Amino acid sequence: MAKQDRAIRTRRMILLAAAKVFEERGYQAATISEILAEAGVTKGALYFHFKSKDDLALGVLDEQDSHFVVPDRACKMQEIVDAVMLHAYRLQTNPMVRASVRLAMDQKAADLDRSGPFLRWSNVIQQLLEGAQARGELLSHITPARTADVFVGSFAGIQSMSQTISDYEDLMGRVSDLLRHLLPSVAQPSVIASLHMSGSRGAVVHEEVERLQEHDPSALAVG
Amino acid sequence: MAKQDRAIRTRRMILLAAAKVFEERGYQAATISEILAEAGVTKGALYFHFKSKDDLALGVLDEQDSHFVVPDRACKMQEIVDAVMLHAYRLQTNPMVRASVRLAMDQKAADLDRSGPFLRWSNVIQQLLEGAQARGELLSHITPARTADVFVGSFAGIQSMSQTISDYEDLMGRVSDLLRHLLPSVAQPSVIASLHMSGSRGAVVHEEVERLQEHDPSALAVG
Numbered sequence: 001m002a003k004q005d006r007a008i009r010t011r012r013m014i015l016l017a018a019a020k021v022f023e024e025r026g027y028q029a030a031t032i033s034e035i036l037a038e039a040g041v042t043k044g045a046l047y048f049h050f051k052s053k054d055d056l057a058l059g060v061l062d063e064q065d066s067h068f069v070v071p072d073r074a075c076k077m078q079e080i081v082d083a084v085m086l087h088a089y090r091l092q093t094n095p096m097v098r099a100s101v102r103l104a105m106d107q108k109a110a111d112l113d114r115s116g117p118f119l120r121w122s123n124v125i126q127q128l129l130e131g132a133q134a135r136g137e138l139l140s141h142i143t144p145a146r147t148a149d150v151f152v153g154s155f156a157g158i159q160s161m162s163q164t165i166s167d168y169e170d171l172m173g174r175v176s177d178l179l180r181h182l183l184p185s186v187a188q189p190s191v192i193a194s195l196h197m198s199g200s201r202g203a204v205v206h207e208e209v210e211r212l213q214e215h216d217p218s219a220l221a222v223g
Numbered sequence: 224m225a226k227q228d229r230a231i232r233t234r235r236m237i238l239l240a241a242a243k244v245f246e247e248r249g250y251q252a253a254t255i256s257e258i259l260a261e262a263g264v265t266k267g268a269l270y271f272h273f274k275s276k277d278d279l280a281l282g283v284l285d286e287q288d289s290h291f292v293v294p295d296r297a298c299k300m301q302e303i304v305d306a307v308m309l310h311a312y313r314l315q316t317n318p319m320v321r322a323s324v325r326l327a328m329d330q331k332a333a334d335l336d337r338s339g340p341f342l343r344w345s346n347v348i349q350q351l352l353e354g355a356q357a358r359g360e361l362l363s364h365i366t367p368a369r370t371a372d373v374f375v376g377s378f379a380g381i382q383s384m385s386q387t388i389s390d391y392e393d394l395m396g397r398v399s400d401l402l403r404h405l406l407p408s409v410a411q412p413s414v415i416a417s418l419h420m421s422g423s424r425g426a427v428v429h430e431e432v433e434r435l436q437e438h439d440p441s442a443l444a445v446g
Contacts, residue, residue, distance in 0.1 A: 028249055119388070145391050150381070157378060160376070162376075174376060185405070185408060193443055
């Protein structure tokens, strides 16, 4: 294994350990010693990659969206639906994404800047909405930046409600309901009629992304 | 002061202290000793009102909606808008409501049942939607229970995003944006056209409720 690959793997192991400890203990209570013990790496290795607990938390926060990709579609609104459904699917199945979202929603981590995921997700959705607007898919009065914030904020709450009530079991149904309430205020009726947004959409898109990443990475738009 | 009044006041002081400690330390890290010190009451007084830390937390969670009232309106959709705007206003101005909402959103308080506020708010909104439906204010396909869940979940996330990005300074604008995106999928256009939902609506309704509670409590519908 090349030196660089090893460094990437070590960084990943440390982040996974940090995510686990933040999730179990909360950001405030978690300590670097606990993260070291969980990761099973040396203090030197940890400090080579991360300067502080804050730095580790920002690394975990990055994980929910930094590798975010969605397949290109003729209809840009479908890309937005796919992005939302894929994120919901990853929340259900990927412990790292789950830990990152919980950390972003930790209103008690007062000294940690948790705005990153909100702002980056809003930026991704805004760009997709601008693409949809350029293609005439949106209603005429829409301001992409404000609509993007509504999508991101409301999704954050829907996932939190689903986690609280059913530990994410009812997440897909709740996300479908949210989209059915938001889209008629945003997109042209003919566009909405063409959208795929059933509960299984997230899993379908996830498999498609995995396949494309292996065989045809150029077909993936980086968010 | 009558014995009962004194008991109510003591209970309230303990809840305020608990809210403050949960807010500062997080639910998991908070201890009953800290709450005792903050409240300045005896151990006996605390245990007379609350059996455990869990019990204290449920008391704080109750506070965000148990005294919830909104003035009667001819248009039921206006009552829903008023309920949402009033809650946003109380979040900005009332430390107890703020602490209660943060505790409900604390995804790390794993052993605490935080579903209460979600379910009770959803129930309040569902009842108002059923009233609106009976008056013909809603679009024909609406299922009040599912739409209520979308309102409650999305509001929870919008407030969290506002707290994270601006410490609630931009809350009213974000809540207005959310309502403008949800209402067209729920209510008849002629109903929406009649609604008051500017950023100052929460403060206006709050003053009205205070006035009515003093002079004409029967005009307030308990949620």
